[in-house]
Amino acid sequence: MLHTVNKSSFERNSLQSCVNSIDDSSVILLIEDGVISCTNNVNSSMIASLAKEGRVYALQGDVEARGVSSKVAENIKLVDYAGFVDLVVEHGTTVSWV
């Protein structure tokens, strides 16, 4: 499954709820204000192990808009809109953590 998170981890618990609920084959895509979680910050531990397994993505346009392109954590993969579509196709069901 593909899980999209569009809220900042500093403002809502969407990311934590998502991480608590996903299985071993699911991946997370951070979009909109969700990309605030792609930097190294005090909430990074929530997704650190998932990122290490290559299961965390962030939408490049949203990363660039928020001025954090140079701060993306090492194991988080950037995708463009076409990459977003590929993830949707690859993982079948999508869950939006709004």
Next chain:
Amino acid sequence: MATTKKFMYLNRKSSYGTVYAIESLEVVLIAAAFEQDVSLAFIDDGVFQIINDQNTDGIGMKNFSKTFHALGDYDINKIYVSKESLEDRGLNEEDIMPLVYEDEDNDWEEKPSVKVLSNAELSKIMSEQDVCLSF
């Protein structure tokens, strides 16, 4: 002569996920036009509003971060940023846009408008305001 009040605008959300940030900036510019004593505070995710190198080409939205550079011309030169909020987000003072104003009392010398303060220092300034508006 009309009374001047001290207005503080509290900005707690990032720029593009909601309309709060741009609406705040609009109201700030209006208040400045009425020659009020305006200060801005950026705390929590609000610190992302004044981060360098924002590029919105990929999301089809207006990059209004450039407008913050105009605040100095409206005599808005008290811009406070929470040190703790920056640190929690893996950011630091160098990541903030270098906003400046020209000091009329000092031969129009260009001076920085942004001060990074602890939450304790910020709360003291907040307590000195007549009006605090939260966005």
